[in-house]
Amino acid sequence: xxWETVIGLEIHTQLATKSKIFSGASTAYxxxxxxxxxxxxxxxxxxLPVLNEEAVHKAVIFGMAIEAEIAxxxxxxxxxxxxxxxxxxxxxxxxxxxxxxxxxxxxxxxGVSKRIGITRAHLEEDAGxxxxxxxxxxxxxxxxxxxxxxxxxxxxPDMRSAKEAVxxxxxxHELVRYxxxxxxxxxxxxxxxxxxxxxxxxxxxxxxxxxxxxxxNSFKFVEKAINHETGRQIELIExxxxxxxxxxxxxxxxxxxxxxxxxxxxNDYRYFPDPDLLPVFISEDFKxxxxxxxxxLPQAKKHRFQDQYALDEDNAAMLTYSCQLADYFEAVLxxxxxxxxxxxxxxxxxxSAALNKAxxxxxxxxxxxxxxxxxxxxxxxxxxxxxxAKQVFEEMWQGTATADEIIAAKGxxxxxxxxxxxxxxxxxxAENPGQVQQxxxxxxxxxxxxxxxxxxxxxxxxxPGEVNKMLKAKLSR
Amino acid sequence: xxxxxxxxLAHGLRSGEFSSVELTQAYLNRIKRHQGLNTYITVCEDLAxxxxxxxxxxxxxxxxxxxxxxxxxxxxxxxxxxVKTTCGSKMLDNFIAPYNATVVEKFNQAGAVMLGKxxxxxxxxxxxxxxxxxxxxxxxxxxNAVPGGSSGGSAAALAARLAVGATxxxxxxxxxxxxxxxxxxxxxxxxxxxxxxGMIAYASSLDQGGPMTRSAEDAAIMLQVxxxxxxxxxxxxxxxxxxxRAGLNNSIAxxxxxxxxxxxxxxxxxxxxxxxxxxxxxxxxxxxxxxxISMPNLNLAIPAYYVIAPAECSANLARFDGVxxxxxxxxxxxxxxxxxxxxxxxxxxxxxxxxLMGTYALSAxxxxxxxxxxQKIRRLxxxxxxxxxxxxxxVMGPVTPGTAFGIGxxxxxxxxxxxxxxxxxxxxxxxxPAMSIPAGFVKGKPVGLQIIGNYFAEDRLLNIAxxxxxxxxxxxxxxxxFE
Numbered sequence: 038x039x040w041e042t043v044i045g046l047e048i049h050t051q052l053a054t055k056s057k058i059f060s061g062a063s064t065a066y067x068x069x070x071x072x073x074x075x076x077x078x079x080x081x082x083x084x085l086p087v088l089n090e091e092a093v094h095k096a097v098i099f100g101m102a103i104e105a106e107i108a109x110x111x112x113x114x115x116x117x118x119x120x121x122x123x124x125x126x127x128x129x130x131x132x133x134x135x136x137x138x139x140x141x142x143x144x145x146x147x148g149v150s151k152r153i154g155i156t157r158a159h160l161e162e163d164a165g166x167x168x169x170x171x172x173x174x175x176x177x178x179x180x181x182x183x184x185x186x187x188x189x190x191x192x193x194p195d196m197r198s199a200k201e202a203v204x205x206x207x208x209x210h211e212l213v214r215y216x217x218x219x220x221x222x223x224x225x226x227x228x229x230x231x232x233x234x235x236x237x238x239x240x241x242x243x244x245x246x247x248x249x250x251x252x253x254n255s256f257k258f259v260e261k262a263i264n265h266e267t268g269r270q271i272e273l274i275e276x277x278x279x280x281x282x283x284x285x286x287x288x289x290x291x292x293x294x295x296x297x298x299x300x301x302x303x304n305d306y307r308y309f310p311d312p313d314l315l316p317v318f319i320s321e322d323f324k325x326x327x328x329x330x331x332x333x334l335p336q337a338k339k340h341r342f343q344d345q346y347a348l349d350e351d352n353a354a355m356l357t358y359s360c361q362l363a364d365y366f367e368a369v370l371x372x373x374x375x376x377x378x379x380x381x382x383x384x385x386x387x388x389s390a391a392l393n394k395a396x397x398x399x400x401x402x403x404x405x406x407x408x409x410x411x412x413x414x415x416x417x418x419x420x421x422x423x424x425x426a427k428q429v430f431e432e433m434w435q436g437t438a439t440a441d442e443i444i445a446a447k448g449x450x451x452x453x454x455x456x457x458x459x460x461x462x463x464x465x466x467a468e469n470p471g472q473v474q475q476x477x478x479x480x481x482x483x484x485x486x487x488x489x490x491x492x493x494x495x496x497x498x499x500x501p502g503e504v505n506k507m508l509k510a511k512l513s514r
Numbered sequence: 515x516x517x518x519x520x521x522x523l524a525h526g527l528r529s530g531e532f533s534s535v536e537l538t539q540a541y542l543n544r545i546k547r548h549q550g551l552n553t554y555i556t557v558c559e560d561l562a563x564x565x566x567x568x569x570x571x572x573x574x575x576x577x578x579x580x581x582x583x584x585x586x587x588x589x590x591x592x593x594x595x596x597v598k599t600t601c602g603s604k605m606l607d608n609f610i611a612p613y614n615a616t617v618v619e620k621f622n623q624a625g626a627v628m629l630g631k632x633x634x635x636x637x638x639x640x641x642x643x644x645x646x647x648x649x650x651x652x653x654x655x656x657x658n659a660v661p662g663g664s665s666g667g668s669a670a671a672l673a674a675r676l677a678v679g680a681t682x683x684x685x686x687x688x689x690x691x692x693x694x695x696x697x698x699x700x701x702x703x704x705x706x707x708x709x710x711x712g713m714i715a716y717a718s719s720l721d722q723g724g725p726m727t728r729s730a731e732d733a734a735i736m737l738q739v740x741x742x743x744x745x746x747x748x749x750x751x752x753x754x755x756x757x758x759r760a761g762l763n764n765s766i767a768x769x770x771x772x773x774x775x776x777x778x779x780x781x782x783x784x785x786x787x788x789x790x791x792x793x794x795x796x797x798x799x800x801x802x803x804x805x806x807i808s809m810p811n812l813n814l815a816i817p818a819y820y821v822i823a824p825a826e827c828s829a830n831l832a833r834f835d836g837v838x839x840x841x842x843x844x845x846x847x848x849x850x851x852x853x854x855x856x857x858x859x860x861x862x863x864x865x866x867x868x869x870l871m872g873t874y875a876l877s878a879x880x881x882x883x884x885x886x887x888x889q890k891i892r893r894l895x896x897x898x899x900x901x902x903x904x905x906x907x908x909v910m911g912p913v914t915p916g917t918a919f920g921i922g923x924x925x926x927x928x929x930x931x932x933x934x935x936x937x938x939x940x941x942x943x944x945x946x947p948a949m950s951i952p953a954g955f956v957k958g959k960p961v962g963l964q965i966i967g968n969y970f971a972e973d974r975l976l977n978i979a980x981x982x983x984x985x986x987x988x989x990x991x992x993x994x995x996f997e
Contacts, residue, residue, distance in 0.1 A: 082609070
């Protein structure tokens with residue numbers, strides 16, 4: 038039988054606010070345990086939550102970006118369960134009236150575009166962390182993360198393959214970083230995913246029973262976890278078994294999912310409106326203000342890059358993957374005055390390779406856009422060849438000198454003086470009569486030998502166009 | 515000294531009749547002498563004398579506030595930095611708060627002297643102060659009777675002159691009912707008027723702190739310090755705080771008083787009813803017009819309250835889990851054991867009862883039938899008050915069905931106990947302010963008159979209460995043995 042996979046994702050994005058969602062404590066990552074947990078985060082008797090306006094603002098930005106309905110009136114609710122790293126014994130979340138209503142995100146897989154529905158996105162506080170190592174059979178609690186603002190983004194069950202799920206997750210990751218509402222750091226848990234997976238015979242309308250795979254924190258693992266879970270469910274059903282509704286954990290070491298708890302064991306969270314917090318009212322004026330301030334979104338930017346700069350789709354997509362990279366590109370383009378394609382190739386090629394190798398983001402690039410523009414300008418005005426430019430770039434990467442300083446110091450200026458080139462060409466022709474004979478008898482490949490010899494003599498500084506032209510003329514005589 | 519009001523004490527401190535240290539010492543001595551009443555859980559002798567000493571300097575330097583050097587006491591539900599804050603529970607018997615409640619901070623700023631922390635029903639759940647882990651409080655008017663609750667320690671301490679002012683909190687009557695049973699003055703402000711930050715939550719949408727004193731004038735002075743917007747409490751209301759003493763003496767001629775017929779029906783003790791009639795007549799003499807009104811939904815208040823308050827408390831008390839502070843059972847074998855035994859051993863019977871009721875009411879499949887229904891009733895009750903207060907300026911009625919009952923009399927019968935708040939609970943559900951003032955005695959035990967006003971009309975209530983206290987002497991009478 039042919040099977041179809043049905044996937045819905047719940048993605049927790051940590052909102053990049055300075056302080057926590059209900060207290061003034063810092064959200065910075067990596068501090069010593071419990072040093073960034075104030076009385077409110079510790080859940081001391083008598084403390085009260087106060088909503089962080091910036092978290093609301095960021096949620097609205099997200100809602101506007103996915104063309105969602107923003108609830109004019111949304112309510113915080115208490116989700117009740119006991120866990121040692123949940124200080125109040127309940128999590129403040131949103132249940133019946135989330136801040137962001139239905140919206141959508143378009144993904145592309147194998148050149149085909151698909152619209153994925155987003156059911157809702159709601160604000161909530163993160164819990165702390167339980168530390169099971171280093172305590173000799175006891176558990177340590179670190180409440181630094183408790184109260185960190187999260188936006189939980191829930192998709193419709195619209196994805197039909199692990200590939201689509203990853204495409205959606207990547208797209209969302211790109212979007213939240215574009216919007217500057219989340220740092221997207223998956224290692225630090227700023228962007229994590231729960232996947233709801235079920236299978237059904239192809240053509241069947243009803244959904245199969247789903248399993249929820251919890252807390253997957255990389256694109257690679259999402260793909261593997263979903264593929265594994267799909268295989269497990271199909272095998273189970275084909276062997277006469279039944280999928281049960283349960284929560285599963287993905288083990289990336291063993292590449293398998295295993296059961297955490299079944300629906301029967303699931304908590305009754307007893308949601309009810311939190312009486313410590315007032316409902317959140319979002320006015321039309323506020324929405325209009327947020328909309329006016331929305332940055333150009335990835336899709337629109339990509340299309341603009343293709344149209345305005347005549348870039349191919351791959352280059353445009355790579356450049357617009359992050360807003361900062363796109364900005365860098367446009368700055369280089371403007372400052373160098375070079376062709377867009379040259380700038381794009383350098384940034385997606387040489388620069389990206391160097392950044393990847395060093396494990397850096399564009400914002401941490403040792404070569405600023407001003408310096409790269411300076412280099413590309415020298416290619417554009419024929420001062421240096423592309424090959425020499427790579428050499429100059431290496432130098433720039435290591436130090437702080439500009440391209441002009443390096444070119445001057447190393448004497449790398451390209452020779453365009455045709456008299457100097459001609460002298461060398463004449464000599465090489467004279468020294469290699471055999472090869473000249475071969476060329477003239479029709480072996481075109483020998484031409485490259487002559488180019489190589491000339492460039493070698495001139496230490497790569499000759500203008501390749503000029504060399505080609507002159508060589509052709511002299512050899513065909 | 516102990517029979518003087520706040521205004522009189524403030525005058526004495528300024529005229530040099532006595533110092534704050536002398537005054538504080540006198541109160542500390544009295545507290546020691548009457549410790550059999552069990553009004554205080556913690557007496558802060560050293561701290562109080564230090565603060566009194568500082569107050570004397572401030573008084574001498576000429577920049578005191580009205581409450582500078584005045585000995586007051588805090589209900590043990592308010593967090594006090596460096597001082598044990600128990601909420602009347604074994605759960606918090608070892609809890610020393612690391613911060614001050616906003617209300618406490620405000621009294622500290624004013625230079626008031628905190629004598630100690632007052633006994634109360636465990637987590638403010640009770641109407642007799644018998645659910646306290648620290649034992650029952652005795653009513654100074656009859657040491658075999660309860661003082662009411664949950665602010666029973668506050669009310670008894672004031673009646674016995676063991677503080678000149680105290681804080682209380684009122685979720686369903688916890689300021690007004692003990693005020694009535696102990697013959698003192700208590701004011702539950704409008705929900706949102708006084709910050710709840712640092713006040714250990716019982717039912718967040720109903721809890722409200724307020725002053726308990728021996729006179730309306732003193733209540734005005736206390737409320738002046740307590741009231742106001744607090745950015746740490748999202749439910750506190752950002753409205754200006756009026757000068758509560760400014761209008762105390764305003765005439766109340768032409769005041770329209772509504773008496774809901776539902777308040778005076780079956781269940782109200784006839785002697786209490788007679789005392790209230792006399793009090794209402796006093797108002798008539800002061801020029802008020804009396805009108806009978808109807809508030810048809812009042813009978814729904816108790817059932818609605820006993821869904822909403824327990825539902826909220828079931829979540830509010832989840833933080834007491836033995837993990838970070840408070841009581842932890844000995845040698846837990848695993849997490850589940852830690853939770854069940856810490857909570858099982860740390861909470862008393864009434865608290866557990868309400869947590870269970872609330873958990874049940876919020877459970878899947880019951881939520882709509884209980885919680886949602888109760889919220890609808892709450893809206894109906896608010897409408898009742900809105901309608902009534904459109905016809906009249908204030909509503910008056912009893913605070914309690916009878917006078918103080920005996921210790922042990924109702925503790926075994928929760929329903930009977932819950933019914934002792936039948937006249938006070940609706941006010942919390944609606945969120946309006948209300949006062950209880952002494953209005954006579956029945957067989958030697960005090961009777962309280964309840965005055966209910968419109969949202970943020972505390973100044974009006976204080977004025978109406980003060981005018982009555984100008985022409986009557988009930989509030990001045992000390993219990994026998996405490997003169």
